[in-house]
Amino acid sequence: MSRLLLIWRKSLNVVMLTLTGVAAFGVVAVLxxxxxxxxxxxxxxxxxxxxxxxxKPVGETGGGMANAIVGSLKLLFLAAMMGLPIGLMAGVxxxxxxxxxxxxxxxxxxxxxxxxxxxxxxxxxxxxAVLPVKHFSAIAGGVALGIMVIPIxxxxxxxxxxxxxxxxxxxxxxxxxxxxxxxxxxVLPAAKGGIITGVLxxxxxxxxxxxxxxFTAFSNRFWSPGWGQPIASLPxxxxxxxxxxxxxxxxxxWAAGLVLLALVLIANIGTxxxxxxxxxxRSA
Amino acid sequence: xxxxxxxxxxxxxxxxxxxSASAVTAGAQSSPLLLNAxxxxxxxxxxxxxxxxxxxxxxxxxxxxxxxxxGGGIRQLLAxxxxxxxxxGPMSDDQLAQAKFKILHFPTVLGAVIPTYNIPGVTxxxxxxxxxxxxxxxxTITKWNDPELTKxxxxxxxxxxxxxxxxxxxGSGTSYIFTDFLSKVSADWKGKVGTxxxxxxxxxxxxxxxxxxxxxxxxxxxxxxxxxxIYAVQNNIPYGKVQNxxxxxxxxxxxxxxxxxxxxxxxPEDFRVSITNAPGPTSYPIxxxxxxxxxxxxxxxxxxxxIKDFLKWMLVxxxxxxxxxxxxxxxxxxxxxxxxxxxxxx
Amino acid sequence: MDRAAPRRFDGGGPRAFLHRLRHGDEVAHVLTLTxxxxxxxxxxxxxxxxWVNSHLSRIKFGWMFFWxxxxxxxxxxxxxxxxxxxxxxxxxxxxxxxVPLGLAAAIFLSELAPRxxxxxxxxxxxxxxxxxxxxxxxxGIFIVVPLMRTTxxxxxxxxxxxxxxxxQFFKGPNYGVGFLTAGIVLAIMVVPFIISVSxxxxxxxxxxxxxxxxxxxxTRWEATWKVVVPWARTGILGSVFLALARALGETMAVTMVIxxxxxxxxxxxxxxxxxxAVIANEFTEATGDLYLSALIxxxxxxxxxxxxLNGLARLLIVATERGGGHPS
Numbered sequence: 001m002s003r004l005l006l007i008w009r010k011s012l013n014v015v016m017l018t019l020t021g022v023a024a025f026g027v028v029a030v031l032x033x034x035x036x037x038x039x040x041x042x043x044x045x046x047x048x049x050x051x052x053x054x055x056k057p058v059g060e061t062g063g064g065m066a067n068a069i070v071g072s073l074k075l076l077f078l079a080a081m082m083g084l085p086i087g088l089m090a091g092v093x094x095x096x097x098x099x100x101x102x103x104x105x106x107x108x109x110x111x112x113x114x115x116x117x118x119x120x121x122x123x124x125x126x127x128x129a130v131l132p133v134k135h136f137s138a139i140a141g142g143v144a145l146g147i148m149v150i151p152i153x154x155x156x157x158x159x160x161x162x163x164x165x166x167x168x169x170x171x172x173x174x175x176x177x178x179x180x181x182x183x184x185x186x187v188l189p190a191a192k193g194g195i196i197t198g199v200l201x202x203x204x205x206x207x208x209x210x211x212x213x214x215f216t217a218f219s220n221r222f223w224s225p226g227w228g229q230p231i232a233s234l235p236x237x238x239x240x241x242x243x244x245x246x247x248x249x250x251x252x253x254w255a256a257g258l259v260l261l262a263l264v265l266i267a268n269i270g271t272x273x274x275x276x277x278x279x280x281x282r283s284a
Numbered sequence: 285x286x287x288x289x290x291x292x293x294x295x296x297x298x299x300x301x302x303x304s305a306s307a308v309t310a311g312a313q314s315s316p317l318l319l320n321a322x323x324x325x326x327x328x329x330x331x332x333x334x335x336x337x338x339x340x341x342x343x344x345x346x347x348x349x350x351x352x353x354x355g356g357g358i359r360q361l362l363a364x365x366x367x368x369x370x371x372x373g374p375m376s377d378d379q380l381a382q383a384k385f386k387i388l389h390f391p392t393v394l395g396a397v398i399p400t401y402n403i404p405g406v407t408x409x410x411x412x413x414x415x416x417x418x419x420x421x422x423x424t425i426t427k428w429n430d431p432e433l434t435k436x437x438x439x440x441x442x443x444x445x446x447x448x449x450x451x452x453x454x455g456s457g458t459s460y461i462f463t464d465f466l467s468k469v470s471a472d473w474k475g476k477v478g479t480x481x482x483x484x485x486x487x488x489x490x491x492x493x494x495x496x497x498x499x500x501x502x503x504x505x506x507x508x509x510x511x512x513x514i515y516a517v518q519n520n521i522p523y524g525k526v527q528n529x530x531x532x533x534x535x536x537x538x539x540x541x542x543x544x545x546x547x548x549x550x551x552p553e554d555f556r557v558s559i560t561n562a563p564g565p566t567s568y569p570i571x572x573x574x575x576x577x578x579x580x581x582x583x584x585x586x587x588x589x590x591i592k593d594f595l596k597w598m599l600v601x602x603x604x605x606x607x608x609x610x611x612x613x614x615x616x617x618x619x620x621x622x623x624x625x626x627x628x629x630x
Numbered sequence: 631m632d633r634a635a636p637r638r639f640d641g642g643g644p645r646a647f648l649h650r651l652r653h654g655d656e657v658a659h660v661l662t663l664t665x666x667x668x669x670x671x672x673x674x675x676x677x678x679x680x681w682v683n684s685h686l687s688r689i690k691f692g693w694m695f696f697w698x699x700x701x702x703x704x705x706x707x708x709x710x711x712x713x714x715x716x717x718x719x720x721x722x723x724x725x726x727x728x729v730p731l732g733l734a735a736a737i738f739l740s741e742l743a744p745r746x747x748x749x750x751x752x753x754x755x756x757x758x759x760x761x762x763x764x765x766x767x768x769x770g771i772f773i774v775v776p777l778m779r780t781t782x783x784x785x786x787x788x789x790x791x792x793x794x795x796x797x798q799f800f801k802g803p804n805y806g807v808g809f810l811t812a813g814i815v816l817a818i819m820v821v822p823f824i825i826s827v828s829x830x831x832x833x834x835x836x837x838x839x840x841x842x843x844x845x846x847x848x849t850r851w852e853a854t855w856k857v858v859v860p861w862a863r864t865g866i867l868g869s870v871f872l873a874l875a876r877a878l879g880e881t882m883a884v885t886m887v888i889x890x891x892x893x894x895x896x897x898x899x900x901x902x903x904x905x906x907a908v909i910a911n912e913f914t915e916a917t918g919d920l921y922l923s924a925l926i927x928x929x930x931x932x933x934x935x936x937x938x939l940n941g942l943a944r945l946l947i948v949a950t951e952r953g954g955g956h957p958s
Binding site: 009010012013016017019020021022023024026027028030031033034035037038085086089090092093094096097098102105106108109110111112113114115116117118119120121123124127128147150151152154155156159160163165178179180181183193194197200201204205207208209210211234235238239242253257260261264265 | 654655657658659661662663664665666667668669670672673675676679680730731732734735737738739741742743751754755756757758759761762763764765767768769773818821822823825826827830831834836849850851852855865868871872874875876878879880881882905906909910913926929932933936937939940944
């Protein structure tokens with residue numbers, strides 16, 4: 001009897017572990033399919049003009065998305081400036097200082113905020129940052145994206161701060177460090193890896209958002225000086241070009257998709273390289 | 285760890301600084317006059333061409349037009365966040381009443397909406413009677429070999445299969461024009477569904493944008509949808525002839541659209557008019573003007589002059605670009621009337 | 631603590647030092663609390679805006695709004711039922727696909743794969759999260775929809791379409807677009823979140839837990855499934871909520887593959903509509919105050935749905951936490 005049981009357990013072991021491998025490679029296969037499609041369709045229309053020229057009207061070749069590339073960068077910068085501090089600090093609060101009720105409310109609210117459709121956030125940012133000043137701007141776009149960055153940042157910051165073992169905290173305190181000093185110099189660095197993942201996920205997500213920008217950053221055929229004017233962005237350009245009836249614009253849309261992805265990739269690698277040099281890895 | 289912190293901090297600061305520096309300087313230039321406009325998607329191709337050519341001729345004027353939809357254009361104009369708007373359907377009296385300021389309509393180009401289909405085995409052009417189109421989109425005609433369809437197409441072998449209707453899911457001027465036509469030719473349609481950029485379609489799948497509709501039609505056997513003429517031409521998709529008010533079956537082309545516009549006897553002073561189902565043997569029945577919506581009073585002198593100058597340019601030089609992009613030119617009579625109306629902008 | 635500290639107004643020496651310590655903590659507490667409260671403020675303002683701007687529609691339709699099935703902009707008759715249905719169905723379908731798949735992949739990446747392979751694959755999967763919705767939509771149209779119409783759909787109809795209870799959900803006609811297609815596209819969009827976060831959490835499970843189980847004679851799988859995963863339960867559930875939240879609010883990709891037909895139908899192959907999709911499609915063109923107000927009320931309804939779903943999910947966490955595991 002126990003022999004049978006053993007065989008069953010062993011076979012289950014093999015089957016399940018194989019299935020997990022299949023799942024992982026399945027997902028990777030989908031990714032490669034998507035990337036392959038993007039590269040194939042987008043690579044065909046990537047040229048020097050794409051990165052340096054402003055958009056041209058229909059029927060003329062040689063247009064590019066230089067202003068949209070810069071625009072997306074500016075918007076991401078704004079979103080990070082506005083959303084990350086709130087998200088990080090709130091995450092620290094929830095993990096380190098939170099009481100029972102208030103912390104619960106904050107967590108709940110954060111999840112709520114995460115579920116709001118991006119277009120509703122766009123409408124909200126419109127009433128907040130566009131109507132009062134009566135024009136569209138990069139700042140309004142940054143507000144919309146910044147709001148979207150907050151929930152993912154909060155959740156992952158909190159989660160990975162919590163994952164830091166109590167022993168590390170106690171050790172620091174035993175050496176005489178105050179709570180905030182412990183957090184700043186011991187706990188945060190220990191949770192760095194996970195927190196960065198969360199931040200990058202959040203930024204990656206908003207980098208490709210279209211709907212919230214439609215009423216805030218609007219878009220711009222030309223360069224956008226400063227921060228107070230409408231500004232072009234890659235996702236909005238993709239959206240506009242993809243539903244247009246022109247093959248040339250479709251190709252540019254694919255190219256833009258590829259560039260967008262590449263930007264996120266570079267940001268990903270760059271941040272990891274810069275910050276991992278400073279030591280501090282994963283706990284346990 | 286503390287010894288390495290300064291290095292990381294320094295690196296991060298450098299990265300941040302570079303990022304912000306490039307972001308700011310990338311935009312810094314001497315400031316030209318920037319005009320923002322929003323509205324209809326239907327004329328977007330020709331508008332983008334015009335604003336570009338105009339900018340090349342007047343480098344210190346930048347007109348930034350975004351096609352967020354006719355309704356969007358009207359709303360943003362009313363809210364004051366854009367300098368002027370554009371719409372495929374004229375503003376209603378209610379909407380005009382809502383505005384805190386007077387708004388003028390200026391027709392720019394003429395366009396057409398065509399029925400496109402995908403019937404296995406049928407390659408030629410189909411003739412659609414007015415009753416047929418209304419019935420199909422109402423859901424009362426459900427098979428391709430319905431007598432209403434076979435009668436005007438004697439040589440064509442229409443199969444006994446279901447009609448799959450495809451309409452626009454997003455609110456659009458194209459839908460406005462199409463439903464305006466259907467409301468005129470079918471009392472049933474007018475009573476049950478009506479005319480708008482977004483309606484409660486009795487049957488059918490919704491595709492997003494012209495692309496979405498064409499995609500669905502191309503992929504679904506037995507499908508029929510409506511798209512802008514220019515889109516069908518540029519993408520080489522088959523479309524049928526539509527019966528006009530005189531009973532003739534007309535294939536959409538620029539001549540037919542211009543004929544529809546010319547047949548209209550009295551252009552109202554405010555240019556708000558519908559030319560669907562226009563009389564005349566060569567008129568294409570699903571044609572329409574599209575308009576720019578300009579405030580009658582513009583306080584910023586530079587902007588006012590720029591807009592007026594653009595309108596003048598548009599009526600003369602701009603019209604030359606229409607045909608290349610499959611839009612019809614405005615009739616001479618309309619141009620003359622409009623030129624006079626420009627002086628109303630103060 | 632005998633230091634020559636400068637004379638302070640609150641006294642010098644050890645007590646002052648301790649006081650300053652606590653003061654720093656107080657500052658940190660208040661500071662972080664303020665930032666956390668900002669989130670509360672933002673969300674309240676958002677709900678307020680939604681509430682105020684949906685006033686006309688709420689007054690006109692009242693509670694009927696929830697089960698009216700019509701959506702008629704011309705005759706000003708609006709109801710949320712088809713959109714609520716569509717949002718729920720597509721989200722559920724996407725989770726049913728994405729959670730087992732994502733969890734399995736995360737387990738593989740954290741337990742079985744060599745570290746470098748795991749890091750590389752995980753990094754690549756994070757990239758999936760960066761692909762813009764519009765691209766997912768386009769790929770949906772060009773790949774998933776034809777596949778659904780020509781291959782997957784007929785297979786499912788011919789097999790599950792004959793099973794007694796399930797046949798309701800797998801009936802033709804099959805256009806390629808519909809609830810199932812949207813659910814699949816959504817699943818692809820949310821699976822990176824599940825994998826990424828679950829993997830990170832699984833990696834934080836202390837090695838001793840695993841080793842203890844193995845030492846007691848468990849197979850690799852048993853150690854993973856019965857010890858490691860339960861330990862990481864809260865984090866994994868957290869990732870599922872992130873996924874659910876994304877699925878509920880996804881706009882662009884869904885509208886391109888769902889058929890955009892505001893109707894309620896049992897079959898997963900039928901075209902449908904979601905709240906987010908209809909708002910995106912019609913908001914820019916909505917003229918007429920009642921129309922606009924109805925769309926915003928839909929936004930409010932979506933908010934309510936998220937609220938309820940989150941509440942249920944939290945109850946689930948509390949219930950599962952009873953069984954031990956990583957303390958939250």
